[in-house]
Amino acid sequence: MMEVLCSYDEEELKKKLKRKLDDKRYAHSIGVAYTAVSLVMRHGNIDKLEDGGAKLISQAYTAGLLHDCAKCLEDGERDKLCKNYKLDISDFEREYPYLIHAKLGAALSQKKYGVDDDEILSAIRYHTTGHSDMTLLEGIIFSADFIEPTRKPLMIMPIARQALFEDLNHGIYVILEQTLKHLKNKEQPVEEHTLEAYEWYKRYK
Numbered sequence: 001m002m003e004v005l006c007s008y009d010e011e012e013l014k015k016k017l018k019r020k021l022d023d024k025r026y027a028h029s030i031g032v033a034y035t036a037v038s039l040v041m042r043h044g045n046i047d048k049l050e051d052g053g054a055k056l057i058s059q060a061y062t063a064g065l066l067h068d069c070a071k072c073l074e075d076g077e078r079d080k081l082c083k084n085y086k087l088d089i090s091d092f093e094r095e096y097p098y099l100i101h102a103k104l105g106a107a108l109s110q111k112k113y114g115v116d117d118d119e120i121l122s123a124i125r126y127h128t129t130g131h132s133d134m135t136l137l138e139g140i141i142f143s144a145d146f147i148e149p150t151r152k153p154l155m156i157m158p159i160a161r162q163a164l165f166e167d168l169n170h171g172i173y174v175i176l177e178q179t180l181k182h183l184k185n186k187e188q189p190v191e192e193h194t195l196e197a198y199e200w201y202k203r204y205k
């Protein structure tokens with residue numbers, strides 16, 4: 001069994017998530033968890049770590065499983081939870097509420113699933129937008145969310161997948177560039193953290 005860093009064991013956590021997510025989102029979450037673990041094995045310098053990477057692998061697996069835990073809530077339930085947890089919802093998030101699940105997912109992971117590891121919580125918080133100069137775990141969850149195996153095969157997918165296993169920072173740049181292109185096509189504005197991330201990761205072009 002894989003170790004998960006929350007109040008449940010792996011089996012219990014998966015059972016709970018299965019009840020909260022639709023089938024597609026559940027399969028996606030499993031995909032993100034294993035893709036994140038693979039990226040840790042590739043980029044985590046685990047041979048240099050005293051525990052052989054055990055902690056980093058558990059963090060990646062836990063964050064991957066939980067990252068979308070707030071994705072399948074109904075609007076009313078989502079808004080109620082945001083209020084209960086006194087989350088700051090930006091004007092931008094009010095305009096594009098699909099973004100809220102990242103912030104709320106971090107809060108739920110802490111309060112409902114018992115995650116007390118700030119690195120995991122932050123990786124969940126920023127999995128959708130990214131931000132500048134991400135930690136290894138943040139960058140890996142952000143990336144795994146985009147390339148996990150059940151994702152719709154976009155044109156850019158093979159390039160992004162290969163890039164991320166070759167050079168994580170360059171791979172993150174590839175995703176951000178694609179995200180900005182996609183938003184431009186839809187004539188949608190770019191969220192501030194995503195823009196900051198793009199400006200930062202441009203150096204890895």
Ligand SMILES: [Fe+2]
Pocket residue numbers: 067068071101102127128
């Ligand atoms: Fe998400």
Ligand SMILES: [Fe+2]
Pocket residue numbers: 028032067068145
């Ligand atoms: Fe996701």
